[in-house]
Amino acid sequence: MEEKDIHSELASIRSLMERSSKFLSLSGLSGVMAGIYALIGAFIGYKIVYEKYGSLVISDSYTDNSLVYHQLILIAGLILLLSVVSCLLLSIWQAKKKGENYWNPVSRRLISSMAIPLITGGLFIIILFLRQEYALIASSSLIFYGLSLTSASQYTFSDVKWLGFCQIILGLLAALTPASGLLFWVIGFGLLHIIYGTVMHFKYNR
């Protein structure tokens, strides 16, 4: 066996081990899109709150008007739905472009490892909402999303773990200062997604 052959053999083993255990078609562009949806949503939410109260300072003051909260939750839900759909469609497209099957053991593991913290978080937020504990909704959405990213990062690019850590830290900061929940939410879901998505797109997807 030639040395060149052994090198290519070892390289192919390494690439196969990675491809079989990590989903590498995750789209960076969908991160950017999720960030843009979040910014647009936050802007609309800001308009609703600002027009009603003339300021954004203290979130406790909205509790007398749960209609505002219903509207905000509806916007947040729409953002989530749009982001998930874009992420799925763009990642499937990316996998097809590479000639890979997107529905494989790794993508299944990726989805189930994300789903557990996300569904827990979703239910928790619904409970907070029903109990009219609005102040911690922004922070818990950031924390649970961060946890789901760190757990999903085992099955995809390890960079996802850092995005997760940042979301968790922002979520904790938001819990400390509930009055600026929207601000942390904009930084986490808006800015961080755009930065992360751009980096990923240029690092891996091109």
Next chain:
Amino acid sequence: MKTSLDQFDKAFENRIRLQIMSVLLANEHYDFNSLKDLLNVTDGNLASHIKALEKEEYITVNKTFIGKKPNTQYAVSEKGRKAFIKHLEALENLIKQQKL
């Protein structure tokens, strides 16, 4: 040179068998159809190589059903893990020897 060639495992001479082992080493288990997609081989081809690895007791097979569809999962055995690592070491040694 001859000494390191002796360390090569006959079972891994075929590239597909080596690839199957690589996938199973990196994952707890893998099913037949996903393995087929990943390695881009035909049913018969994959089945015969799997049979060979099974005969060496390098992999273990777990057959179940999802509804009416058979779902066969493969995992690497302890013996297979050792053999694979030994084979990789032999490859690396060969490179080192050629550099001398």
